[in-house]
Amino acid sequence: MKYLSIALLFSTSLMAASPEVVQYMNELSKTAKVQNSSFNGFDASRGKEIFTSTHTGKQGKPMACTSCHTTNLANSGKNSLTGKVIDPLSPRANPQRLTSTKEVAKWLKRNFMDVYAREGTAQEKGDVLTYIMKN
Amino acid sequence: MTKIVNLSIAALLLAGGVYLYADDDKREEHEHHRSTVVAKPLTPQEKATTALYTKECGACHMAYQPQFLPKRSWDKTMKTLDNHFGTDASLDQSDHKSIQNYLASHASKNDQVVDVRGAVALRISETPYFVREHREVTKKMVTQPEVKSFANCNACHTQALKGSYREREIRIPNYGRWED
Structure with a gap:
């Protein structure tokens, strides 16, 4: 049991997300499996595609996650509408990231709506989080 | 008459803790004095709500002082957060509820404020008071990258985050002080 918790702590730190966010991702994973029986775990390269590709956003204009966050997650971004600086998304550059499920769920919902004009699926959300964690 | 209306709006806003513009030092002193009189210490609950408002609304833009719009404006804004000027700003x-209550209790008491089209004002920058105060500001000053739009109060009003909009605190990027 002791070794298990040490291993769990170790893997958590490797994953660059807090235990509650890891727990949230486990729930997303379960939902993804229910929605798609061939789902076989989250994938950072799918997440990268979701994050960097351009779509017709909520305003009917081309929009990507990178429109505000830039392609380098370790850098600060800028809100494309207001110009306000956005702190880096990368948990390595910004330890505040991926520490609160409430924050993560809020921004995933909002930003999928802004860029994709729909809410992301559980798999898409998990893929994006996996991509962010690795950057 | 315009001046009197101006002043009464200013007084209403001041009662809520916002310093507005001032054309001369004498009035600034007066405003300062007034604010000192009305300032009440915040309860821990009020502090927490203010912090919540600043964090949530200030994530994308300056957390505007609620005194700039009446309750009905804020209610309308809060009802349409899923499409907030083209972006999804929905909250749990x-x-x-906490932010809506905060806005309502600190809103301007001037409930009849309408925007330039006569509708319930959503943008502070479209209220008659704002338009009048900024009528001499050129388009170039506002659209330059350092300012971007009238939504960025603190690009020029250096103390805007503290709720102070005195004329002597204005520094327009690439232009400098505001001389009336």
Whole structure:
């Protein structure tokens, strides 16, 4: 049991997300499996595609996650509408990231709506989080 | 008459803790004095709500002082957060309620404010008071990258985050002080 918790702590730190966010991702994973029986775990390269590709956003204009966050997650971004600086998304550059499920769920919902004009699926959300964690 | 209306709006806003513009030092002193008189210490609950408002609304833009719009404007804004000037700014139920209450209790008492089209004002920058105060500001000053739009109060009003909009605190990027 002791070794298990040490291993769990170790893997958590490797994953660059807090235990509650890891727990949230486990729930997303379960939902993804229910929605798609061939789902076989989250994938950072799918997440990268979701994050960097351009779509017709909520305003009917081309929009990507990178429109505000830039392609380098370790850098600060800028809100494309207001110009306000956005702190880096990368948990390595910004330890505040991926520490609160409430924050993560809020921004995933909002930003999928802004860029994709729909809410992301559980798999898409998990893929994006996996991509962010690795950057 | 315009001046009197101006002043009464200013007084209403001041009662809520916002310093507005001032054309001369004498009036600034007066405003300062007034503010000192009305300032009440915040309860821990009020402090927490203010912090929540600043964090949530200030994530994308300056957390505007609620005194700039009446309750009905804020209610309309809060009802349409899922499409907030073209972006999804929705909140969870609990935060939504806290922020709506915060805005309502600190809103301007001038409930008849309408925007330039006669509708319930959503943008502070479209209220008659704002338009009048900024009528001499050129388009170039506002659209330059350092300012971007009238939504960025603190690009020029250096103390805007503290709720102070005195004329002597204005520094327009690439232009400098505001001389009336």
